Amino acid sequence: MALWLKIVIIVLVIVVAALVALYILGTKMQKKQAEQQSMMEAMAQTVSMLVIDKKRLKIKDAGFPKMVYEQTPKYLRRAKVPVVKAKVGPKIMTLMCDEQAFAVLPIKQEAKVVISGIYITSVKSVRGSIVAPPKKKGLFARFRKK
Structure with a gap:
């Protein structure tokens, strides 16, 4: 087997392991957030x-x-x-x-x-009326004004 093929396989295994770990961590954090929100x-x-x-x-x-x-x-x-x-x-x-x-x-x-x-x-x-905060102008809108 070629060296580059071994490197690609190792990198793919590491990426898959990282994605699985992130998925598990994400589901745990989502349950924790739902519990805190209900509290x-x-x-x-x-x-x-x-x-x-x-x-x-x-x-x-x-x-x-x-x-x-x-x-x-x-x-x-x-x-x-x-x-x-x-x-x-x-x-x-x-x-x-x-x-x-x-x-x-x-x-x-x-x-x-x-x-x-x-x-x-x-x-x-x-009491009275709610005043909406002014929207910030975008980058191009500021330049267009000049």
Whole structure:
């Protein structure tokens, strides 16, 4: 058997083994995510809040409890997450937010949101009207304007 044929067979075996491992890992992670999603839906409650401020911060800088930082996977600790500072009842709280809810949530307005723990999952309604965030122009649209 030729040397190049042996190399091709070895590479194909390694690729097939990697694909099988990724498939098994993917199914495990999918089951885990479905379980967590059902748990979040079970704990969800609708709350009226006054949004004070919203921005993207690292988890360490956001002011969350130390336990939240420790439970976050190491590869996500440096990532910036959407953080909302809001007045819920008499308390001012720092909450983490879903990307879609973060885009719609207005600043310095009262809103009804669905909360699960310290995570805002969705926006039900806003007192007044919801102002959609302006869409970013694409690369070619910016050049066309010039």
